[in-house]
Amino acid sequence: MAEKKLTGAGLRGQTAGQTALCTVGKSGTGLTYRGYDIHELAKYGTFEEIAWLLFHGELPNSEELANYKKKLQGLRGLPEPLKQCLELIPADAHPMDVMRTGCSMLGNLETETDFSQQQDVTDRLLAAFPSILLYWYRFSHDGVRIETETDDDTIAGHFLHLLHGKKPADNHRRCMDASLILYAEHEFNASTFTARVCASTLSDMHSCVTAAIGSLRGPLHGGANEAAMEMIERFQSPEEAKEAILGMLERKDKIMGFGHAIYQTSDPRNGIIKEWSKVLGEEVGDTVLYPVSEIIEQVMWDEKKLFPNADFFHASAYHFMGIPTKLFTPIFVCSRLTGWASHVMEQRANNRIIRPSAEYIGPEPRSWVGVEER
Numbered sequence: 001m002a003e004k005k006l007t008g009a010g011l012r013g014q015t016a017g018q019t020a021l022c023t024v025g026k027s028g029t030g031l032t033y034r035g036y037d038i039h040e041l042a043k044y045g046t047f048e049e050i051a052w053l054l055f056h057g058e059l060p061n062s063e064e065l066a067n068y069k070k071k072l073q074g075l076r077g078l079p080e081p082l083k084q085c086l087e088l089i090p091a092d093a094h095p096m097d098v099m100r101t102g103c104s105m106l107g108n109l110e111t112e113t114d115f116s117q118q119q120d121v122t123d124r125l126l127a128a129f130p131s132i133l134l135y136w137y138r139f140s141h142d143g144v145r146i147e148t149e150t151d152d153d154t155i156a157g158h159f160l161h162l163l164h165g166k167k168p169a170d171n172h173r174r175c176m177d178a179s180l181i182l183y184a185e186h187e188f189n190a191s192t193f194t195a196r197v198c199a200s201t202l203s204d205m206h207s208c209v210t211a212a213i214g215s216l217r218g219p220l221h222g223g224a225n226e227a228a229m230e231m232i233e234r235f236q237s238p239e240e241a242k243e244a245i246l247g248m249l250e251r252k253d254k255i256m257g258f259g260h261a262i263y264q265t266s267d268p269r270n271g272i273i274k275e276w277s278k279v280l281g282e283e284v285g286d287t288v289l290y291p292v293s294e295i296i297e298q299v300m301w302d303e304k305k306l307f308p309n310a311d312f313f314h315a316s317a318y319h320f321m322g323i324p325t326k327l328f329t330p331i332f333v334c335s336r337l338t339g340w341a342s343h344v345m346e347q348r349a350n351n352r353i354i355r356p357s358a359e360y361i362g363p364e365p366r367s368w369v370g371v372e373e374r
């Protein structure tokens with residue numbers, strides 16, 4: 001692939017503001033959160049530690065971490081009107097629409113009335129998002145009203161517990177934890193930029209996050225993990241996948257889970273989630289999905305010099321943990337909330353309304369023509 005031109009459409013290559021949260025694709029640093037490399041964060045950290053790091057700028061000490069986890073544990077319950085609202089949403093709704101509504105409804109019930117509440121509002125959303133999603137999912141699909149206040153120590157464990165109705169295996173919890181870390185923050189991506197634009201009008205946290213959920217939903221952004229799953233599960237063998245992908249490339253179809261707006265040769269998150277996919281696939285005796293994913297990776301590189309982004313191997317990793325495909329992008333929401341909220345706080349701390357200019361390409365000035373003369 002020719003050197004990517006970082007100008008023009010899509011605001012590519014334009015610096016649209018400053019951040020101390022994250023570097024993306026900066027030469028020599030790759031992906032870092034608050035200066036820590038993503039590989040170290042995913043290997044040694046837990047999602048709650050990384051959330052704290054993003055919000056406060058430093059890793060928590062053991063007392064801070066224990067207190068923070070306790071606080072989040074205590075915020076998992078849902079108010080009755082929110083449960084009633086979730087029960088009205090049909091089973092065939094897209095779970096991203098459920099997240100959008102759930103966030104917005106909570107904004108009606110627990111409104112942020114002053115920016116001094118921003119951390120508490122964020123923590124509430126962080127604790128409540130898995131509950132919102134899975135309360136709706138289990139009610140609409142299984143007809144059960146689940147208890148969302150579990151004693152699980154982590155958000156990863158809480159999520160899988162609510163989904164499957166039992167505490168998860170340790171490696172599933174660890175994979176989910178790693179996944180939440182990988183998705184937590186990514187500079188001025190489309191959904192985060194949406195959140196910052198909303199924040200720049202001095203709007204409330206629920207509005208900023210609801211707007212961001214709308215941006216993440218699209219298949220060119222967070223929705224790609226679901227689209228990748230729908231693609232890979234169509235193939236019965238690597239040979240079939242190779243032939244089909246070559247055909248898709250010839251027809252100039254987009255292959256979901258590949259390419260990136262900023263990274264040029266690889267996405268540093270890919271190797272980490274790919275390894276988890278391999279381990280979990282071996283555990284469930286998979287002989288198709290992982291090999292199919294690998295051959296697609298190979299073909300995409302050989303043919304287009306395109307590489308898997310964070311979403312591609314997330315598809316098979318989540319699938320091996322028994323997570324339904326339509327819940328993939330909402331998990332991204334449960335994680336990226338940390339990045340969105342940190343950016344909202346950063347924007348508020350040094351705000352100017354975001355209002356770029358447009359290059360006008362419309363007609364020259366002209367006179368009004370009455371309706372009877374048109």
Ligand SMILES: CC(=O)SCCNC(=O)CCNC(=O)[C@H](O)C(C)(C)COP(=O)(O)OP(=O)(O)OC[C@H]1O[C@@H](n2cnc3c(N)ncnc32)[C@H](O)[C@@H]1OP(=O)(O)O
Binds near residue numbers: 259262
């Ligand atoms: C967590 C995330 O949000 S990561 C992104 C998730 N999204 C996806 O996986 C969707 C598939 N990928 C894409 O659509 C794109 O790669 C994006 C949206 C991620 C980045 O878009 P851009 O920065 O505009 O792409 P870029 O400029 O690198 O495209 C260069 C060329 O590669 C092609 N290309 C890029 N990605 C793909 C793909 N996945 N499949 C096929 N061709 C592709 C483009 O069509 C373009 O070809 P052209 O020059 O003939 O028009």
Ligand SMILES: O=C([O-])CC(=O)C(=O)O
Binds near residue numbers: 190262
């Ligand atoms: O940065 C981007 O454009 C998309 C992405 O990978 C993310 O948001 O994680």
